Amino acid sequence: MEVSMEAAAVLLSLAMRDTERPVADLCEALSRIARTASPALARDVAVCIESLQFHDRLIQQLAAVRGLLASVVSDRPLDLSGFGAHRWEEMLKMLRERLSEDSQHHLFNLLLRTGIVDVAGHCNMQEAEGSVELF
Amino acid sequence: MPRILAVDDSPSMRQMVSATLTGAGYEVEQAEDGVQALALAGKQRFDLVITDVNMPNMDGITLVRELRGKPNYKFVPLLILTTEATSERKLQGKNAGATGWLVKPFNPDRLLATIQKVLV
Numbered sequence: 001m002e003v004s005m006e007a008a009a010v011l012l013s014l015a016m017r018d019t020e021r022p023v024a025d026l027c028e029a030l031s032r033i034a035r036t037a038s039p040a041l042a043r044d045v046a047v048c049i050e051s052l053q054f055h056d057r058l059i060q061q062l063a064a065v066r067g068l069l070a071s072v073v074s075d076r077p078l079d080l081s082g083f084g085a086h087r088w089e090e091m092l093k094m095l096r097e098r099l100s101e102d103s104q105h106h107l108f109n110l111l112l113r114t115g116i117v118d119v120a121g122h123c124n125m126q127e128a129e130g131s132v133e134l135f
Numbered sequence: 136m137p138r139i140l141a142v143d144d145s146p147s148m149r150q151m152v153s154a155t156l157t158g159a160g161y162e163v164e165q166a167e168d169g170v171q172a173l174a175l176a177g178k179q180r181f182d183l184v185i186t187d188v189n190m191p192n193m194d195g196i197t198l199v200r201e202l203r204g205k206p207n208y209k210f211v212p213l214l215i216l217t218t219e220a221t222s223e224r225k226l227q228g229k230n231a232g233a234t235g236w237l238v239k240p241f242n243p244d245r246l247l248a249t250i251q252k253v254l255v
Contacts, residue, residue: 020146027150034158042158046243049151053240056145057218 009069010095012062023055137182137254138162142172142198143216144190148239152185152216155243156250169193173201180207183254185237188217188224196224196231203232212253216241 030052034045099105139161141152146167153163164181166172168190176184184202186195193201195215202208212234217224220238228236234253237246 023147024150027147027154031150031154031157034154037158045154045158049155049243050240052147052151056148057239059145060218 005069006095009066010092012066012069016059016062016066019055019059023052027052136160136162138164138179139250140164140166140172140175140181140184142166142169142184142186142190142195144168144187148187152241152246155241155246159247161250169195169198169201172198176202176205176208181211183212183214183250184208185214185216185250188215188219188228196227196233199228199233200231212250214249214253216246 030045030048033041034049037045096105139156141149141156141163142165143149143152144167149165149167153165156163164175164179166175169186170192172184172186173193175181184198186198188195195217199213199215202211202213213232214235214237215228215233216237216239218239225236235249237249
């Protein structure tokens with residue numbers, strides 16, 4: 001139970017971390033567009049800016065859920081505050097130290113590689129991203 | 136053009152505030168927490184500071200209080216931009232010396248109108 005909840009907390013962190021770079025890229029692109037936008041386009045840029053902030057709100061809510069998951073699992077909860085990549089390795093190290101069985105380590109490694117594990121334990125979600133399949 | 140310091144621990148929020156303000160012609164500097172903002176504000180003078188509340192190292196309300204304690208920021212508009220909207224927190228901000236409180240997600244036009252108003 002504890003390991004599942006901690007794995008869930010880490011999975012949340014992984015999902016949050018995965019969106020960090022693409023959203024930052026999107027914001028940078030939007031900044032460039034905003035600097036040169038015509039008045040007509042400026043209206044759309046404003047809509048994008050307002051709407052994109054819901055990602056930030058989602059991240060805050062996920063961070064709160066992650067904090068709750070981490071706090072209920074034991075009397076020695078992992079400190080998972082913040083979602084920046086700079087704490088990622090430290091967080092992984094803390095979690096690995098708490099896994100006692102090989103099967104737990106195996107599951108954890110799968111989660112880290114993919115962000116998602118199918119029922120058979122296979123992982124290929126990230127490999128599929130951006131790929132093209134022709135028939 | 137007025138120089139504005141945007142403070143938020145979220146890179147995307149900083150980018151969005153910055154995009155909105157630079158698009159309107161303002162010069163914008165960014166800081167990711169209160170400590171960094173305070174250091175920047177000590178080195179150069181900004182005409183306005185807009186800050187988030189919940190940040191590591193130093194929160195936005197403490198930042199406002201610290202800035203208000205500095206002679207060159209006594210009358211500079213200090214806006215808080217946050218998801219928090221309770222009257223208790225707003226009162227804390229007001230007591231710290233904040234000029235205004237904006238709740239995220241911000242509307243770019245409304246943010247610009249507010250900034251124009253407080254910069255007068």
